Amino acid sequence: MMRSTCRFVLAGLVVALGCGGGDGVDGGATDASGQEAIVNGRPASVFYGQFAHATTHTGVAGAAAFASQPDGRNAFLVTFFLMPNNQLALFYAEGEGEVTSSGHSINVLANARKKRTGTWHVEGAQLALDEFMRCDGFTFNEHDALRCTLAAPILTADAVGRSGTFGKAFGDSSPDDSEFADYVP
Numbered sequence: 426m427m428r429s430t431c432r433f434v435l436a437g438l439v440v441a442l443g444c445g446g447g448d449g450v451d452g453g454a455t456d457a458s459g460q461e462a463i464v465n466g467r468p469a470s471v472f473y474g475q476f477a478h479a480t481t482h483t484g485v486a487g488a489a490a491f492a493s494q495p496d497g498r499n500a501f502l503v504t505f506f507l508m509p510n511n512q513l514a515l516f517y518a519e520g521e522g523e524v525t526s527s528g529h530s531i532n533v534l535a536n537a538r539k540k541r542t543g544t545w546h547v548e549g550a551q552l553a554l555d556e557f558m559r560c561d562g563f564t565f566n567e568h569d570a571l572r573c574t575l576a577a578p579i580l581t582a583d584a585v586g587r588s589g590t591f592g593k594a595f596g597d598s599s600p601d602d603s604e605f606a607d608y609v610p
Contacts, residue, residue: 462550464562465569472562473552475569476593477507483598484516487573487591488529491584497521500531501575501584503591505554506600513545513555514600516608517579524589539579540608565590 464472476485486504493499498519505515518538522531543555552560552571560573571591575584598604 462547464550465564469547469550469562472569473507473547473560476552476571477509478599479509481593483596484594484600485571485591486594487571487589488524488531489573489575489584489587489589490524491581491587493521494581494583496534498534498537498581500524500529501579501581501587502529502531502533503558503573503589504594504598504605505558507545508600511544511546513541513543515541515543515554515557516600516605517541517557518608519580519584526590529589535607537580538608540605540610541579560591565592568592 462469474480478484484504484506486502488500488502490500498521500520500522502518502520503515505513508514516538517540518531518533520531520533520537523529524531541555541557543557545552545554547553550561552562552573554560554573556577557575557579558573559576560571563570563572572588573591574586574588578585
């Protein structure tokens with residue numbers, strides 16, 4: 426079984442600050458009184474807008490652990506792209522390894538890589554990634570970050586409900602990069 430190793434450490438997270446609006450963030454962040462929800466002291470659309478590909482030119486990445494399966498897999502790794510017009514490209518992989526509060530080291534299984542597409546939007550104080558994930562904004566190591574929870578099964582049912590810390594990936598990247606070529610629908 427082929428494996429590849431993916432490493433991502435949030436402790437050195439580099440954040441490129443951006444402005445919301447104009448980057449595909451919809452207006453669905455208002456509450457019953459017509460006021461937009463506030464996330465980390467900013468309107469939700471502005472907070473989540475800083476993670477949009479048009480602002481960052483990169484993806485958002487993170488991982489979470491789940492109960493060990495018979496084949497050894499015990500974690501998932503996700504990279505997603507908040508594209509213009511609220512389009513979503515999500516790359517999901519499972520493998521075995523370790524996920525901690527400061528990062529992760531996961532040996533991704535070659536046959537456990539899936540690509541999902543859909544839409545994203547701000548829903549109240551949360552970022553909704555189609556049916557796949559829900560994210561809350563917070564501060565991690567003095568940088569804006571996301572706490573994302575898998576909401577629907579992509580491969581392993583035991584992964585649903587598991588959460589991880591997500592942040593902007595390092596360097597320029599896009600859904601068309603060769604590193605995502607092995608991800609299948």
